Amino acid sequence: MRLIFLLVLALTASTAMVVFPNIADQVLRLEAFGWVFETRQGAFIVALFVILFVVWLLRAVISGLFAGPDHLWQSLRMGGRKRREQRLRLALERWLNGDGDLDARLLKRSRKVLPGWALDMLAIIGTPVKDQSAPDAQADPMLTAMLARTVTSPVVSPKPDLAVRKAYLKAWLGVSPHSTLARIRMADVAEEEGNWQELVNLLEDGWRKGQQSAADIKTRLIHAYLKLAEADSDQAPALLRKAYRLNPDDGAVMLAYGRSQLHDGDSSNTRRLWLNHLQHHDDMAIATELLIVLQLHDPVRSYRKLERKASGGINFSLRWLCGELAHTAKLEGLAFEQMQALAKEAGYVPAWESMARWHDAAGEYDKAADCFRQALTLVRQSDQRVAT
Secondary structure (H helix, E strand, O other): HHHHHHHHHHHHHHHHHHHHHHHOOOEEEEEEEOOEEEEHHHHHHHHHHHHHHHHHHHHHHHHHHHOOHHHHHHHOOHHHHHHHHHHHHHEEEEEHOOOOOOOOOHHHHHOOOOHHHHHHHHHHHHHHHHHOOOOOOOOOOHHHHHHHHHHHOOOOOOOOOHHHHHHHHHHHHHHHOOOOHHHHHHHHHHHOOOHHHHHHHHHHHHHHHOOOOOHHHHHHHHHHHHHHHHHOOOHHHHHHHHHHHHHOOHHHHHHHHHHHHHHHOHHHHHHHHHHHHHHHOOOOOOOOHHHHHHOOHHHHHHHHHHHHHHOOOOOEEEHHHHHHHHHOOOHHHHHHHHHHHHHHHHOOOOHHHHHHHHHHHHHOOHHHHHHHHHHHHHHHHHHHHHHH
């Protein structure tokens, strides 16, 4: 750029001297340190530009000699860098648009345009996942991270084996232990291989460090808590308590948490938790479990308590529970009346199944079969609606 500016300036000065020859013929007198120098103004300006050009040329040659013959040749080639940069840009655009692969020879020639690590990263991006090299502990940390990110990308098809992805992620975390994306993908691997303890550790650590919000990981963390609680009974109470605090409205969490309380002998707290949940959520799984608990603790009293709530309007699962408790308390008339109303008015499949069991226990097999047919018809209709 400086050379171009110098050439333009010299051309401008030469043009001015040709247009105005009287200026070029004027005498220029310089006095310094006792020396007197006289010359014509035009000749002085031309000599000055020649001297500047010679100085630039000498600097380029000397720097090229110290750097090597290849650098000297590149320095003397006018416009070579720009042409290589343009070819590299066209090749990258072609690759990005899916119109061709990156040319290895072009990348090699472009090492004067881009730094070596940038070309190595481009080579990683342009190489199929199946042909990528194994993680190298001696490699540039940035290249290791780029290689691991490429191999473990969720959009890669076919996806590499679980052990291969885990090895790349370990190398990535080895050079970038606080990488958010690496920890997220390691959590995916832990979930895929069923390592629930590692998944919990990764998700909790990311949440604690602010790398992920509670809303982003809540569902996965609750699932991990439940799976880990199933595998480790000693940690189950603490894990289920954490899951309950994250989402007290989750039916699966509430069911597992209540079972844990029952296992510890705290049936009263389980009844309270499950009844409170059913007052706000129509959950048949919890209603079925709660029925077993209430049948062991004064079903008549439990029925009367639910019957008082029924006047204010309760959901289907609580109505079903109320009818089942009435049948347990030998209040057959009330039980059939409430269950028939639930079955016919709401088309509630569990109500038809309950009445079928009751008729079967009483030896009324025709009525039991009819109730089962009604339940099966409703189930088929529901499946057809889902399919459409």
